[in-house]
Amino acid sequence: MKRLTPALMHLALLTYTVVALFPVFVILINSFKARKAIFREPLALPDADSFSLVGYQTVAMQGDFLLYFQNSMIVTVASLTFILLFGAMAAFALSEYRFRGNTLMGLYLALGIMIPIRIGTVAILEMMVKTGLVNTLWALILVYTAQGLPLAVFILSEFMKGVSDDLKNAGRIDGLSEYAIFFRLVLPLVRPALATVAVFNMIPIWNDLWFPLILAPAEEVKTLTLGSQVFIGQFVTDWNAVLSALSMAILPVMVLYVVFSRQLIRGITSGAVK
Amino acid sequence: MPKPHVLIFLAPAVLVYTAVMIYPLFDTLRLALFAADGQERVYVGLANFRxxxxxxxxxxxxxxxxxNNFWFFLIHMLVQNPIGVALAALLSSPRLRFAAAYRTAIFVPTILSFVIVGFAWKLILSPIWGIAPSLLDAVGLKSLFAPWLGKEAYALTTLALISVWQFVGIPMMLIYAALLSITEEILEAGEVDGITGMxxxxxxxxxxxxxxxxxxxxxxxxxNFNAFDLIYAAQGALAGPDFSTDILGTFLYRTFFGFQLxxxxxxxxSAIASAMFGIILVGVCIYLFGIQRRLRHYQF
Structure with missing residues (x-):
């Protein structure tokens, strides 16, 4: 075979697209159907007969999804803020100044790119219990910040090396402090890299189950991922409720994805992770 | 000694990273050498590992x-990478229409949480609901259906394939990027020598x-070697049926956190976490010193 024809290529890609989207589609359409219709015709779209919101009503009454959503939002936004701010500051120090131990510090911070933070869970839990942070959102924010920093420093310092020295020196001659040079000159210039780092970190933080389960399982600090896991576990035989809860968990990530997908895909394909 | 502003720029990242990541990591390795004796913590050396x-x-x-973890990894390598390479090769072909739309759609599973993925597939494969059997029926293969997640022989492979389904977007994207970076000149030089198409x-x-x-x-x-979420969401902490889907992550969770009685x-x-640390370290070293060097060498 010399070359695949365009028609064959579209057929292959279309087939895989169906495989990728089919489960999401099935969950979403069935969440709007009455129990009988879910079982009778699982692949049919909801119509006037089978349409029902009973699952969503159960979810609204039994689970505190608004609170879970709020918790996830706080944890994700706060962690991203710290990752970007602290990461950019450290990246600036490493890429801008020559000092003893610069390379060593860079290597030390890069260690965490390959080693998953989960390995240290036992001691992290012990520390959070000792400091009274267990069952607070702070425990999660600290862990996700620490986990996100290594890659953030690595990507951002690569970008900061590309910021022109002339610009920074002009700022220095104009009497700007080193802090002003960082916040007013460099940070705005590396915005695309900041966005890439944010998008890379956002999804794993939002979706994590391990740390919420171990560090913050209490009702008032549950994240959406843990909240839906527990809810679905309890309502396992109530198919309407399970399907509705799944749909509600899918919704926020899908919105985020639609908003940020170009950024995410550009970030990956620009070779930011190497 | 670096200047004060350098220290201020470095301090927050280094402090958080050291306190929440590096220190607990080594503290976990240290805790693996202790055991509980009533309320006391006593040093036992390597007894936990023994x-x-x-x-x-x-x-x-x-x-x-x-x-199980090695099998889980093997399935990923054998299924995820070839599919990822194939999709990327298709997507990167010049003048393909709708490439961006395909890319965006195929990446969707990767952004979903393990909880969603685990339960969604559990429902779809469930013999009670019957989506999987009726789909197989439509192509005349109904006899092949089995409650895969409930059978010891198939459950782990099924979960590995679900995980592949979820993450195939990542190799697809990375390889797509690599394919785009191959210059026209190289391909044209090949064409002159009669190397085209496949x-x-x-x-x-x-x-x-x-x-x-x-x-x-x-x-x-x-x-894969610190995976946990998907197995936990789909099969619970006991990684059933009869521990056939138990991997190091779920084993660590059960041991450390307890379950049922x-x-x-x-x-x-801590001892299990240390073992996982060792395995990951060996893997990373093999990559850094064995594979990556040779690849770099091969490129030129």
């Missing part, structure tokens, strides 16, 4: 989880994307 590797009460579970893929593009495949392999390795044991948990 129990973990040799005492049948523990070692059966450990070797089972480790073996031959160009095998003889020119594939060797050039090998470094990306190396990166994907090590990312997959690290990801068994109390949690942070010291044995």
């Amino acid at each position: 129990r973990l590797f040799l005492d049948p009460l523990w070692s059966d579970q450990f070797w089972n989880a480790l073996g 031959a160009a893929f095998w003889k020119i593009k594939l060797p050039l994307i090998l470094p990306s495949i190396g990166i994907i392999s090590i990312l997959t390795f690290v990801g 068994q109390l949690g044991d942070p010291y044995m948990g």
Whole structure:
């Protein structure tokens, strides 16, 4: 075979697209159907007969999804803020100044790119219990910040090396402090890299189950991922409720994805992770 | 001694990273050398590891989880990477319409949480609901259906394939990026020598994307050896049926946190975490010193 024809290529890609989207589609359409219709015709779209919101009503009454959503939002936004701010500051120090131990510090911070933070869970839990942070959102924010920093420093310092020295020196001659040079000159210039780092970190933080389960399982600090896991576990035989809860968990990530997908895909394909 | 502003720029990141990541990591390795004696913590040396590797009460579970983990990884390497390469090769062909739409759609599963993915597939494969059997029926293969997640022989492979379904977007994207970076000149030089179409893929593009495949392999390795969420969401902490889907992550969770009547044991948990650390370290070293160097060498 010399070359695949365009028609064959579209057929292959279309087939895989169906495989990728089919489960999401099935969950979403069935969440709007009455129990009988879910079982009778699982692949049919909801119509006037089978349409029902009973699952969503159960979810609204039994689970505190608004609170879970709020918790996830706080944890994700706060962690991203710290990752970007602290990461950019450290990246600036490493890429801008020559000092003893610069390379060593860079290597030390890069260690965490390959080693998953989960390995240290036992001691992290012990520390959070000792400091009274267990069952607070702070425990999660600290862990996700620490986990996100290594890659953030690595990507951002690569970008900061590309910021022109002339610009920074002009700022220095104009009497700007080193802090002003960082916040007013460099940070705005590396915005695309900041966005890439944010998008890379956002999804794993939002979706994590391990740390919420171990560090913050209490009702008032549950994240959406843990909240839906527990809810679905309890309502396992109530198919309407399970399907509705799944749909509600899918919704926020899908919105985020639609908003940020170009950024995410550009970030990956620009070779930011190497 | 660096200037004060340098220290101020470095301090927050270094402090958080050291306190929440590096210190607990080493503290966990240290805790693996202790055991509980009533309320006291006593130093026991390597006794925890001896129990973990040799005492049948523990070692059966450990070797089972480790073996399952290798199988889990193998399925990823054998299925995820070829599909990812194939999709990327299709997407990167010039003048393909709707490439961006396909890319966006195929990446969707990767952004979903394990909880959603685990339950969604559990429902779809469930014999009660019957989506999977009726789909197989439509293509005349109904006899092939089995409650895959409930059978010891198939459950782990099924979960590995679900995980592949979820993450195939990542190799696809990374290889897509690598394929785009191959310059026209190289391909044209090939064409002059009569290498076109599929031959160009095998003889020119594939060797050039090998470094990306190396990166994907090590990312997959690290990801698989601390995986937990999908198994927990789909099969629970007991990783049923009969521990057939137990991997190191679920084994660590059960040991450390306890389940049902068994109390949690942070010291044995630390020992398992240390073993996982060792395995990941060996994998990363093989990659860094064995594979990556050779690939770099091969490129020029």
